[in-house]
Amino acid sequence: MTTTTQFKVLEQNHPRVDAYEKVTGRATYASDVYLPGMLACKLLPSARNHARIVSIDTSAAAALPGVRAVITGTDFPDFRFGSGALRDRYMMPREVVNFVGEPIAAVAADDEATAQEAVDLIKVSYEDIPSVVNPLTAMTEGAATVHPELENYEGYGFTMGHNVSTLLDADRGDVEQALHEADVVVEDVYRSQGINQGFLEPMACVADVEPSGRLVIYASTQGPYQIRAGLAAVLEMPVSRIRVVPMELGGGFGAKLRLAFEAFPALLAIRTGRPVKLVNTREEVFTMNGPRLPVTNYIRSGVMNDGTIVAREAYTIFDVGAYLGAGPNSGIGHGIGAYRIPNFRLRSYGVYTNKIYVGSYRASGVADMTFAVESHMDHIAHELGIDPYDLRLHNALREGDVSVSGAVVPSNGLIETLEAIKEKVNWPRDLEDGHGLGLALCEWRSGSGPSTAAISVNDDGTVSLLTGSVDISGSDTSLAAITAEALGIPMDKVVVAKRDTDLAPYTGQSGGSRIVYSQGTAVQRAAEDTVQKLMALAAERLGVPEDALGCEDGRVYVLDNEPQGLTFAQLAAASITSRGGPIIGTASLSSMPYTPVFAAQAAEVKVDRDTGQVKVLRYVQAQDVGVAINPMAVEGQLDGGVVQGIGRALTEDQQFDPETGAVRNPSFASYLMPLAIDLPEIEDVLIRAPAEDGPFGARAVAEPPGFGPPAAIANAVYDAVGVRVKQLPLSGERVLAALNGEYDEIPLDVEALRFAEGII
């Protein structure tokens, strides 16, 4: 067991490396970039949800003084792209629009007001095509088809055609037999709502063309290399002709993982030869850039009287909107939760509809799955008369079990997280009328993917760390801490380099709880490589074999004679004229072993029986973080995640017009994210079961906190007033309806799904 005292840097609070810039207003976000001669870009959104563009007349717009260029879909190469293998989307529609809000023209003008005036002068003639907005309707025979040509798209596969973009499956054992032999079968249908990522910095980008014709993009992004690749594809340019400079990222949460609107100012910059800036309005953020869309989940379990879950069947329908912006993978990946269930049949559908395309958000879909799975656990517990805590403990995954993906579960702190919550909230506890306590167990895995790092040693003994990853949630500070720990130097001797796609080695996106775990491992290995090179040089200079040397506190010394040694500064200076040259340590990796992350959470709520309003009085979470690289940052992640989850549980609700699919509440005044006044204090317990892999035993942190609140709060509401609401958010209206016995179960034709599945 790792103890926290063995570290010199880790497990201690460190202010962020970028804190001074951020508290003084000096941090530069993409919208803060002002270049000489810069033009402003504005977009024309589609007014229809499914229509053929008969004509777009841009002549009046182009003739407006101050307008420098106008582009429409046919100005781009005839090329479809996608977020994954399936290419279902044009950068800008050429002939057919698929959702209200889809950008169909872009203007560059001397200033924003002129650009907007020009946009308003564009005349579009549409010819409507039958559309479909409800995903359950879209799955039925005879429904309007969103992509009639789907089978001809590149990357078509794993699909059933018609409106089903994706069908994923996961099976183990004999579900029918196990359900037959079970003492009790419990089934539920859950539905979760559309959710906006709610990042505070609207999407923004400045495109510039260098005199050589090279494109430079100042972007607000989690994935500079993904933007570069996306732009290269949709503009038919070699990647070497594009440089992406990631600016300070004002929140992304998955929404800024991929190419968004950067191609519009890019093409306008190419056309005009001048820098072009696009900053979305908040309304555009809500109506143009993919949010999470509603999820419907059917879940059925076979359980023995002692609480052992023997079978699980789950069908999950993810509305993906107009384009498959993010896959429905969590429908199978998280259908059994953090439990050992020997027999399962999981099906996950992605279904096209004529509304804004689905995007990624903090472990896309896992929060929806956790709401269903963890509400269902309480339903099972109540059906059997077993304590919900005991039911979870009884079925919880243990080391050596096989996870849903088939990976063997390594050592972990799941049980400790449950026990910590039990102790912290004093479970079980009788509360006054209208008050309730609810639990949720969350599971996730540390993110993998291509990671690179380079560390160079400066001649004052400091080091410069270069990675290609964008700072997300303080990851630069964590990577600096890992560097410092591995090199045995203090944090303030690590400089984290600003970088762009020309300068830094290729790295995967900053997302999916990937950076500290995977990128951090690359950094740790690069530090080890640096130490090795320093030791080799020291051996040469000191005339002793390498194995006679130690390395500590920024100095390489002779083990038998500590005063004899060379500091990093001396070695760096010496390296300049050495055989090996200046010292730089590097590391690359592309995948990491399965390292799960578990968290247990509890909510204490008060339900107002007259209004149905739910107030969270207390929220406690215990998460296995392995090792806390920077405890202050870890807790910041946990707090922020839970608050996003509380918003999802109670107030956030992206609503869509049932006829047109248009977003009905595209503002912060109508899409209600939690404010400080809405919240209790969040209590965090860090469990430290070091991971077998990962830097110094650290696990991923950022995703699981947001999974638990909807189920924990729904379970607490049940505990408080005895009603189970299976639909999010748990609005006062919905809870009151349930209290009045007027809450309807969600209709879902499961037999039709089982039948449909037989078609493949």
Place this chain on the structure above:
Amino acid sequence: MKQPLTLNINGEDRQLLVEPFYSLLDCLRDEARLTGSKKGCDEGDCGACTVLMDGKPVTSCLVLAHSAHHARITTIEGLAGVDQLSPVQRAFVEHGGLQCGFCIPGLIMSATGFLQENPDPTEEDVRFAIGGNLCRCTGYSRVIEAIMAAAAEMREAS
């Protein structure tokens, strides 16, 4: 057409030429090129553009630039001295009251204005004082902790 406008920004009189329809926020960012105040919504909902106008916190996106003629404006850029953060800024750094940072200038300005009015607040008071500032990253816990710490430090210093 752009009209002349005089603002005292961070203690300095500035003569600017500003469109009549410009908000104070657009004026600060586009004309004065002080980009610390952020445009998160341009509708007064998020608080990221909060500045002090004659000492009081306002959402600068909802103030017409020309209605601030001759007003005293303090932005995030005006809080720190050379190598010297304000107590509120320092507390945000030390207590980890920031993540992506986009909402932070607004939060710090709200807190700065509030602590001038109420130097000895309860935690509940602080929650209300920043009730107009959205933050999506932090969950507010460490922001509140930082503001309480800054209040204590400022009381001690005075």
